[in-house]
Amino acid sequence: MSSIIVQNLSKCYQVAVKKPGLKGTLTHFFHRNYREIKAVQNISFRIESGEMVGFLGANGAGKTTTLKMLTGLIYPSEGSITVAGYIPFRRQTPFLTKMSLVMGQKQQLLWDLPALDSLRINGAVYQIPEKIFQKRLEELAQMLDIKDKLTQPVRKLSLGERMKAELLAALLHHPQVLFLDEPTLGLDVNAQATIRTFLKEYNQRYQATILLTSHYMADITALCQRVLLIHQGELIYDGSLEQLVERFAPYREIKVELANPLSSQELAQYGEIEVLEGPEVRFLVQRDKLTTTLAKILSQLDVIDLNVTDPPIEEIIGRLFQSGNVNVN
Numbered sequence: 001m002s003s004i005i006v007q008n009l010s011k012c013y014q015v016a017v018k019k020p021g022l023k024g025t026l027t028h029f030f031h032r033n034y035r036e037i038k039a040v041q042n043i044s045f046r047i048e049s050g051e052m053v054g055f056l057g058a059n060g061a062g063k064t065t066t067l068k069m070l071t072g073l074i075y076p077s078e079g080s081i082t083v084a085g086y087i088p089f090r091r092q093t094p095f096l097t098k099m100s101l102v103m104g105q106k107q108q109l110l111w112d113l114p115a116l117d118s119l120r121i122n123g124a125v126y127q128i129p130e131k132i133f134q135k136r137l138e139e140l141a142q143m144l145d146i147k148d149k150l151t152q153p154v155r156k157l158s159l160g161e162r163m164k165a166e167l168l169a170a171l172l173h174h175p176q177v178l179f180l181d182e183p184t185l186g187l188d189v190n191a192q193a194t195i196r197t198f199l200k201e202y203n204q205r206y207q208a209t210i211l212l213t214s215h216y217m218a219d220i221t222a223l224c225q226r227v228l229l230i231h232q233g234e235l236i237y238d239g240s241l242e243q244l245v246e247r248f249a250p251y252r253e254i255k256v257e258l259a260n261p262l263s264s265q266e267l268a269q270y271g272e273i274e275v276l277e278g279p280e281v282r283f284l285v286q287r288d289k290l291t292t293t294l295a296k297i298l299s300q301l302d303v304i305d306l307n308v309t310d311p312p313i314e315e316i317i318g319r320l321f322q323s324g325n326v327n328v329n
């Protein structure tokens with residue numbers, strides 16, 4: 001069953017344009033000129049219940065705008081959305097109890113109070129009975145390993161601890177659909193990994209549908225088999241991450257350990273030399289030339305060890321962000 005259905009969704013922002021200087025300010029006061037920003041343009045996709053999908057795009061591509069429309073914070077200019085069977089911008093109570101939005105750069109916990117107080121407020125807002133509240137608190141705090149920090153004022157928590165407490169607050173009412181906008185932003189590698197493990201466990205334990213944006217590809221590769229790629233407001237890819245990498249990694253890396261070192265002149269015929277250190281050499285080879293190059297290396301050189309790897313995924317995605325040159329499946 002589809003948990004999120006988006007059809008021909010668009011969002012245009014009207015932005016007032018003001019000329020510089022006093023004259024510009026006065027003119028602007030009496031007569032405003034507007035410019036249109038097409039933040040999201042005619043995008044359609046479906047996400048099944050329990051799926052965890054990555055939402056990728058460069059800065060300003062339209063991710064947050066889409067998430068805001070999916071959670072009913074802003075109206076779409078055109079198109080339709082259904083989330084857990086509801087139309088988000090109507091903001092009906094049953095809809096609000098079925099979903100949650102966590103933004104890495106915004107917080108809902110009250111700064112000067114212990115997180116537990118904010119959690120209690122959320123418990124009351126969502127009308128969670130005391131027994132269930134205690135049970136969920138215990139369970140989520142344990143999964144997030146944050147129990148002993150909940151009585152401390154939020155301002156005294158580290159960034160990672162605060163993010164864990166934010167997630168706890170967002171999940172107390174057990175939403176079926178979870179929207180995450182950069183949940184690991186600014187966290188160190190260990191804290192990122194903890195959040196990732198938690199999200200995976202939460203998704204599996206409660207079959208929650210999760211749509212996640214992150215600029216850290218490690219989050220996406222660890223959590224999402226499927227990705228949506230948005231470029232200048234348009235959906236340019238909807239499919240598996242694996243296929244995306246397969247199709248758009250233009251070259252592969254061959255790492256070879258030779259029995260005897262050879263000069264770069266002798267090795268140049270096998271591919272572009274990336275690194276040459278004694279008997280170890282790394283070549284960059286076009287994907288379509290991989291098999292012939294491997295055969296040539298193995299038949300002509302005295303090889304002790306050889307392995308083939310893809311270029312880093314950040315590099316592939318970064319290139320796609322720049323070119324936007326992908327066709328939607």
Ligand SMILES: Nc1ncnc2c1ncn2[C@@H]1O[C@H](COP(=O)(O)OP(=O)(O)OP(=O)(O)O)[C@@H](O)[C@H]1O
Nearest residue numbers: 013015037039057058059060061062063064065066
């Ligand atoms: N409230 C707004 N008024 C006018 N323009 C806006 C508004 N919010 C976003 N935009 C513009 O819409 C476009 C999409 O912005 P959006 O925040 O959705 O991108 P994003 O993919 O989330 O980027 P980032 O990764 O930097 O957060 C950008 O050009 C942005 O400047």
